[in-house]
Amino acid sequence: MVSEIRDERVRSVSRLSRLLSRPELGAAAGTVLVFVFFAITAGSTGLFSAKGIVNFLEVSAQLGILAAPVALLMIAGEFDLSVGSMIGFAGILIAIPAVFWGWPIWLSLLFTFAVCGGIGALNGLAVVRTGLPSFIVTLGSLFMLRGLTLGLTRGISGRTQVSGVHELAQNDPLNSLFSGQVFTGLIAWLADLGLIGKRADGMPSISGIPVSIVWWIVLTLACTWLLTRSRFGNWIFAAGGEANAARNLGVPVARTKITLFVMTALAAALFAAIQVLVTGSADTLRGTQKEFEAIIAVVIGGTLLTGGYGSAIGAMFGALIFGVVQMGIFYTGIDTDWFKLFMGAMMVIAVLFNSYVRNRAMRSR
Amino acid sequence: MFSLAKLIKPALGLLAVLTMMAAATTLAAADQTRVVFVTHGQSGDPYWSVVKNGMDDAAKTLGVKAEYLAPETFDMAKMGQMIDAIAASKPDGMVVSIPDAAALTTPVKNAVAAGIPVIVIDSGGSKLTHDLGGLLFMGQDEFQAGVMAGERIKALGLTKAVCANHEVGNSSLDDRCAGFAKGLGVDVPVMNGVIDPTEMKNRVIAYMTAHADTQFILAVGASGAEPTLAALDELGLSGKVKTGTFDLSPTILQAVVGGKMEWGIDAQQYAMGYIPVAMFDLWKKYKIMPIADYPTGPGFVTKDTAASVIELSKQGKR
Numbered sequence: 001m002v003s004e005i006r007d008e009r010v011r012s013v014s015r016l017s018r019l020l021s022r023p024e025l026g027a028a029a030g031t032v033l034v035f036v037f038f039a040i041t042a043g044s045t046g047l048f049s050a051k052g053i054v055n056f057l058e059v060s061a062q063l064g065i066l067a068a069p070v071a072l073l074m075i076a077g078e079f080d081l082s083v084g085s086m087i088g089f090a091g092i093l094i095a096i097p098a099v100f101w102g103w104p105i106w107l108s109l110l111f112t113f114a115v116c117g118g119i120g121a122l123n124g125l126a127v128v129r130t131g132l133p134s135f136i137v138t139l140g141s142l143f144m145l146r147g148l149t150l151g152l153t154r155g156i157s158g159r160t161q162v163s164g165v166h167e168l169a170q171n172d173p174l175n176s177l178f179s180g181q182v183f184t185g186l187i188a189w190l191a192d193l194g195l196i197g198k199r200a201d202g203m204p205s206i207s208g209i210p211v212s213i214v215w216w217i218v219l220t221l222a223c224t225w226l227l228t229r230s231r232f233g234n235w236i237f238a239a240g241g242e243a244n245a246a247r248n249l250g251v252p253v254a255r256t257k258i259t260l261f262v263m264t265a266l267a268a269a270l271f272a273a274i275q276v277l278v279t280g281s282a283d284t285l286r287g288t289q290k291e292f293e294a295i296i297a298v299v300i301g302g303t304l305l306t307g308g309y310g311s312a313i314g315a316m317f318g319a320l321i322f323g324v325v326q327m328g329i330f331y332t333g334i335d336t337d338w339f340k341l342f343m344g345a346m347m348v349i350a351v352l353f354n355s356y357v358r359n360r361a362m363r364s365r
Numbered sequence: 366m367f368s369l370a371k372l373i374k375p376a377l378g379l380l381a382v383l384t385m386m387a388a389a390t391t392l393a394a395a396d397q398t399r400v401v402f403v404t405h406g407q408s409g410d411p412y413w414s415v416v417k418n419g420m421d422d423a424a425k426t427l428g429v430k431a432e433y434l435a436p437e438t439f440d441m442a443k444m445g446q447m448i449d450a451i452a453a454s455k456p457d458g459m460v461v462s463i464p465d466a467a468a469l470t471t472p473v474k475n476a477v478a479a480g481i482p483v484i485v486i487d488s489g490g491s492k493l494t495h496d497l498g499g500l501l502f503m504g505q506d507e508f509q510a511g512v513m514a515g516e517r518i519k520a521l522g523l524t525k526a527v528c529a530n531h532e533v534g535n536s537s538l539d540d541r542c543a544g545f546a547k548g549l550g551v552d553v554p555v556m557n558g559v560i561d562p563t564e565m566k567n568r569v570i571a572y573m574t575a576h577a578d579t580q581f582i583l584a585v586g587a588s589g590a591e592p593t594l595a596a597l598d599e600l601g602l603s604g605k606v607k608t609g610t611f612d613l614s615p616t617i618l619q620a621v622v623g624g625k626m627e628w629g630i631d632a633q634q635y636a637m638g639y640i641p642v643a644m645f646d647l648w649k650k651y652k653i654m655p656i657a658d659y660p661t662g663p664g665f666v667t668k669d670t671a672a673s674v675i676e677l678s679k680q681g682k683r
Binding site for chain 2: 045046047049051052055056058059062146150154157158159160161163164199200201203275278279280281283284285286287288290326327330331333336337339
């Protein structure tokens with residue numbers, strides 16, 4: 001009897017061990033853990049009411065918008081510490097032309113995305129041309145952008161906050177793309193069914209889902225597709241895994257990295273556009289520390305600091321954990337002085353857990 | 366390959382331009398009064414931005430040379446070094462803020478000993494100023510301002526309040542919260558917030574969901590007040606749950622006009638920037654100096670007065 005001929009180069013891997021070696025597994029498990037923790041400690045306080053859910057999802061969404069491209073960049077082996085400053089800078093670029101020079105909002109948005117993308121390209125060029133660590137190059141941009149933001153804003157407006165964007169954006173064609181609510185019909189229907197709580201004045205507690213949450217999901221899916229289903233995704237892994245070997249195989253490492261720096265800069269501009277149009281104002285201090293929060297989300301999500309391994313879905317879980325902890329701690333009544341301790345400890349635990357799971361998965365092969 | 370030589374030429378060119386700009390500013394007349402501000406307030410902070418505007422306007426109007434310095438972070442050791450360095454450059458007057466007496470006592474004393482007249486603004490208080498040999502103190506006693514805010518809320522018959530602090534660790538904001546509790550006469554919990562407006566807004570929403578009996582929210586600055594207003598709007602509690610804030614901004618004043626906010630407390634910090642420049646100019650020319658401290662706040666801006674200062678707030682003067 002002739003048994004089925006197997007290709008000796010293909011090794012069969014059980015479904016379980018394949019699942020265990022996914023980078024987002026640790027983050028997914030961590031998310032479940034965090035939800036269970038808050039369900040026990042704060043389950044009855046409104047954290048998981050419609051309002052509470054939208055509440056933490058909105059915080060997660062804004063961080064997640066930043067984290068998805070940052071994850072891709074980190075998989076390619078680079079950092080971008082300038083995304084936080086870029087948020088403040090982009091916000092001012094949107095607000096000043098609109099408020100002081102009378103530009104329509106759509107134009108100042110396009111202008112902002114163009115300028116930020118350009119700066120991202122400069123970051124990338126500086127990194128690949130000089131061979132300096134991106135940590136250093138973008139640390140430089142972090143400070144330069146803050147200084148530029150402050151100097152420009154004070155020079156033009158005499159203040160450090162520019163408000164009055166709301167009135168100008170009201171009839172702008174791009175306004176609802178960044179600041180609106182979606183699924184309002186569905187929410188109204190659910191409210192009629194009594195599935196959504198009421199406010200003190202009898203209105204449903206939420207009128208829709210903030211559009212930033214849609215951006216978050218779409219962006220994460222797009223980054224995941226890019227990473228796992230496109231040639232560009234292979235280049236990203238190759239560039240972060242072993243850049244020289246990749247170059248020898250014909251992977252355009254420099255171009256890949258520059259593209260990713262442009263993407264993180266554009267994500268920061270998107271973050272700023274959402275925040276400026278939702279709050280109606282821009283502030284030179286916006287985005288402070290977001291570069292680190294994005295890195296925390298990405299690392300909790302299972303991406304390696306050294307590059308070559310990670311996922312955008314993991315970053316989404318990381319951002320979700322961040323938002324839930326951030327908001328949930330209020331509902332539990334735990335003194336919020338401890339929040340940062342919580343966050344830092346979670347990051348270390350998540351990373352330990354990730355590497356434990358990964359090692360086990362590798363051994364089982 | 367990347368060549369460093371290509372970068373050197375433009376870098377040198379930039380350096381030359383910067384040197385010329387610096388030289389042009391130092392070529393001012395020798396008898397011109399020179400006043401230097403060394404404060405802990407980054408000019409990126411909307412509050413300190415108004416102080417700097419006051420300084421700039423006075424310098425322009427009076428033909429005085431004025432400079433504004435502050436460490437980029439809340440770094441008292443660095444601020445002390447700045448005071449030392451400025452004292453060594455012998456200005457005609459130095460304006461400092463003293464948020465940390467222990468760290469800044471020696472530098473300020475040394476400057477006074479070196480014969481430099483010193484005015485203290487914003488933080489430090491009257492007693493410390495005179496102990497260190499300063500000429501006078503100008504500013505708002507944050508604790509006292511908090512007490513007055515608390516008394517106003519007590520007069521409305523409200524007792525359940527919260528102090529929303531957007532910058533935990535800043536002692537003058539802590540003083541505002543503590544004074545408020547004293548004035549109200551009951552314990553007031555502090556809600557720890559953040560600078561990020563989305564997170565700040567959602568934290569207020571979360572707090573109000575968990576503490577639905579809260580009747581009054583005190584914000585301790587514009588960065589906390591604007592998200593608080595947005596949160597109350599979202600919760601449908603605008604005008605029902607009362608709120609008030611320290612410091613002003615166009616949005617805050619609009620809310621006061623519209624009845625969504627009780628008042629904004631104005632430290633009138635424009636004066637802290639403007640008046641010391643004028644005082645030192647008079648001091649240099651005629652040896653004239655006021656003999657008493659100068660409290661600039663708290664000025665409560667209410668519905669009756671808010672509309673008239675909106676335009677000024679937009680210009681960074683209120």
